Amino acid sequence: MTWAEVLYELTTADGVSGEEKNIACTCAALLEAYGKPSIDINGNVLCEIGEHDSSKKTVLLNAHIDEIGMIVSYITDDGFLKVSKCGGIDDRVLPASQVTIYGREKLYGVVTSVPPHLQSEHDKVAPVDELYIDTGLSGERAKELISLGDRVLIENEPAEMGELVTSKALDDRICVLAVLMALDKLAEKQSAYNIKVLFSVGEEVGGNGAKTGTFTSDADLALVLDVSFGKVHGESEEEVGEIGKGAMIGIAPTLSRRLSDCLTDTAEAEGLPYQIEVMGGRTGTDADSITISKGGIPSCTVSIPIKFMHTPVEAVKLSDVEDTAALVAAFCERGAF
Structure with missing residues (x-):
């Protein structure tokens, strides 16, 4: 299956918050190439990737699967x-x-x-x-x-729009795709961390899926992949990211600054484009739940800029997805945290 076909599978599956069964089954099937996925009582999809080494830290890769x-x-x-x-x-x-x-x-x-x-x-x-x-x-x-x-x-299927792809549910299925692409890059490499994946439900209505899914993950740190505001036309450059300029690495009072710095160092070392996204409080993502799970889990957002968020015609540049996947994979390989 090509990545375009995977994106089609992800975005056309229905999964409004609270009724994510179909998209959960789709994600579980896609994860079977990397581990043994399971769907928990709340509908989260969890998967331990490869062999677990008790001497390594565990990184949680998170993206949410529900849609508005x-x-x-x-x-x-x-x-x-x-x-x-x-x-x-x-x-x-x-x-x-x-x-x-x-x-x-x-x-x-x-x-x-x-x-x-x-x-x-x-x-x-x-x-x-x-x-x-x-x-x-x-x-x-x-x-x-x-x-x-x-x-x-409101249904809509993926379509090419110049250099972009437009579809419903790119928030946050495009980040599910990025996680899968990162796992694919790591398949032939040695990760410095144990890797667990949490494709969480209910983010759009408060993040309950991430709260419960993270509790059972035993994660030591977490990368939370979500979308953020990409520049369309006329917005303040201080408030949006640039389409085609790579992943947006989050800095916020609720996030781990050390983890943010590790991600920027990784991007610099690998020659990957990136942007900094500064937030003055909560992030409005599953990171807000994950970072306070159990005794606390250092977390950072890694966001993909999209246009027309929370509409049926969200739009993304696939190079941003590829660069985000490359950043996540390189971070896992380097083990700098």
């Missing part, structure tokens, strides 16, 4: 759905979007919108709690096929 979406909260008598957010979906992309409803069978709907000819306010973005999903079904039939709590997604 919606959850059915009410079904009207005429077949319309009310939904709530699962994660921080961008309200601006919802009106007139085609959605997939994961009910007793896969169904399709459209988020209601008022035609512009009939709008009195053209500049107001309707919040999700003011929108409905038109299922095209009668109320009776909708209630037969759809249950409260079913998940809803």
Whole structure:
């Protein structure tokens, strides 16, 4: 399977927060080439890579597998759905979007919108709690096929966009791909660490998967791979990373500065492009949970810049993914921490 095919598998699998079974099974199958994966009671995918050496430290490689979406909260008598957010979906992309409803069978709907000819306010973005999903079904039939709590997604398949790839769920499946690529690079090399992988659930709704998954990992340090804001057009350069300039190494009060420095030293030594991402408090990633697990685990974020975060058309440059994978692999090989 090519990396493009792996990316297709990862991004097209459904896995809205709290319902990650399909993407968990996909990730577990992909990890079988490197170890013996398992899925824990919460849905996290865990895998010990290769032989374990008790004299070595253990590094945890983490990326989350859940994606933003919606959850059915009410079904009207005429077949319309009310939904709530699962994660921080961008309200601006919802009106007139085609959605997939994961009910007793896969169904399709459209988020209601008022035609512009009939709008009195053209500049107001309707919040999700003011929108409905038109299922095209009668109320009776909708209630037969759809249950409260079913998940809803705006679907989109990967597509090439110039030098970029665009898709839903690049947050954070592109980092799952980076972890797999790093493991592939390490397959013929000697890692200075024992390696464990945690593909965690529930990051978009608070990070409970990382809290429980890390607790059983016995990790001594952790690299947390997630996406971050890539420059599109007009943003402050102080607040975003540059697409095509490599991984973004995190520095924050909640992260290990020593680990951040080890990563930058590795990038310098290997001639890999990198960027520094400074955060003034919590990172908003699974690192916030992992770093305080048990007695504390030194952690650092390694982020891939993407465009259009939390929309169905997130976009990434694959060279950034490759450079991130190379950095993770080189760090594991060097063992400088």
